[in-house]
Amino acid sequence: MFTTRRTWRCALAVLGTAAVIASTPAPALAASSSPWIAYNGTSVNNARVPASTIDMTTRSPKAFDTVTYVVSGKVVSATAKAAQLADGDWAATTSVDLSGFAGRISLTAKMVSGKSSSSVAKSLRVVDPSTNLGSGNGATVDRPTRTARAQYSDGRPNAFTTGLRGGAPARSQTGDLTITADGTVIDGVLINGCLVVKASNVTIRNSKVVCNRKGRQLAINVADGAKNLVIEDSEIDATGTDVGIGWGNYTLRRVNLHGSADGARWGTNVTIEDSWIHDMSREDSLHSDAMQTTSGANVVIRHNTLDPSNNGDPLNSAIMIGTETGQQSLKNVLIEKNFLGGGSYTVNIRSDANISGLVVKGNTFDDNSRYGAIVAPTGKDIVFTGNVLGWTGAAVTIDPR
Structure with missing residues (x-):
């Protein structure tokens, strides 16, 4: 079953009621008609x-x-x-x-x-006996300096290795911001508003964007024609918006993104690495993914922690892949060395996706999805290799569509 919201809204993956592992006494069982x-x-x-x-x-x-x-x-x-x-x-x-x-x-x-x-x-x-649905553990954490924080990390990007480099930004701005000058650098700024980037070679570092706008499509809008946006060591609080950042021609490094229905939407020329995208929100008529694509090319998703789960709700997927808009194809995409969790399926690839050169390798999966780690069509140009369950080290099973 599929649903739409605005012309860009893509397919809704199947959802179900989460089964919870409980230790409470078993209730009385009803008489049965079969074993x-x-x-x-x-x-x-x-x-x-x-x-x-x-x-x-x-x-x-x-x-x-x-x-x-x-x-x-x-x-x-x-x-x-x-x-x-x-x-x-x-x-x-x-x-x-x-x-x-x-x-x-x-x-x-x-x-x-x-x-x-x-x-x-x-x-x-x-x-995993210790698993819980929803692995997010809070949105904002004051982070120690880079030289003092290694002790807090288990190898996955988290609250201590992403976001601001320590302390609050030195300056603040209230109101939405539109960047139109090529080469703009924003460093150490709290932006209490949403952001539109209409220029190329823009850099945002050690900053925080707070776009809590119910019903807004994008907290950070990389406009058509803008190229080479780089956001690093920053936080995006996109609570209430449909999407944290989209669509193409951007790089995220060590970014803490949370709160939106979809975290990162990516199209063409996107790199997301060493980032933490988590605690997505459930909105009426929307499904929620840590990241999603509906077509694109030349994308690298490397060494991130991606889990949409929120307060026991695993939501839709960590990575949702389809090709139902734009050029209606996916080319040259690498998804490697990530820590992935949550979702009905943690990685969900549509059966009708037009894919040429998708590699999913070396990723570690938490065991907190509803149905499984990966669901994908057969007969596509997709390579799966070296993906494991984190708590056992066993190879991930791919459920066919």
């Missing part, structure tokens, strides 16, 4: 369950004596005896050891009744 497996009172079918030892219950309207759980031919539980419940169902609960598993698996409950046996199999997703 099923439950974890924490909820069916495990297509659910997220932790990679640890957990209690699971098999229920059936037909009598059975015992149940044992199996994954890929390996027995992962002790045999548990069944008992009849007050509602007439038969049920058995036992501990199932899923430690060591990751990603999608098929779990089979083998039920024995006398000399006969039957089974029920369910597909589920085994996830």
Whole structure:
């Protein structure tokens, strides 16, 4: 299903209700019409369950004596005896050891009744036991100087390695700003307004843009004809806007971008590196991505932390890729060495995308999406290599469209 908002709004990826790993007591289960497996009172079918030892219950309207759980031919539980419940169902609960598993698996409950046996199999997703939906941990943090902050970083761009170089900007300006002079340099300025760049070779560093304008399309608008905009060591607070920055001919380095529905929209000639794009907002009729493209060329997305999640809502994707506008193609794009998380799928590539030369390599995925790390069409000019789950180091599974 697709939706539009303004002529540039692109496809809405499928969303669903987030499954939450809970440790609260399991609620009472309703009588069943067919055998099923439950974890924490909820069916495990297509659910997220932790990679640890957990209690699971098999229920059936037909009598059975015992149940044992199996994954890929390996027995992962002790045999548990069944008992009849007050509602007439038969049920058995036992501990199932899923430690060591990751990603999608098929779990089979083998039920024995006398000399006969039957089974029920369910597909589920085994996830990091410590994962939480929404990995953003705050928007603005006063950052130490560059020489003193290495101790705060685990290798991924975060609040201590992106944004202002320490302390508040020395100067401030209130009101929207339009830059028209080529070669303009803005250094150490708090801009309480939205920004339009109509000139080339503009540099913005050690500054903060606060564009909290509900319904505004772009917090930073790189206008047609402007080239070589560079924003570095800066923060973009785009809360309330549709998009943090767009569309082409810009570079972000060590930028902390947050609050908008879409973080960075990119088209042609874009480089985003060592930046943190996070805590996107959910807006009516919009989906929310840390970054998105609807066509483009000559793009490098390198060593960023990208996660749209906000307050337990994983939102749409860290990277959403399509080619439904403009030149309707994507050429020469490299996405490498990023830390990616959140979304229904963390990386979501449309089935109708016209792609020539997309490389997705060496990225590390958090396990806090709804459905999986990557969904992508087959038969396209896309190279996936070296992408891993951060908590296990296992290779990322690509779900086909």
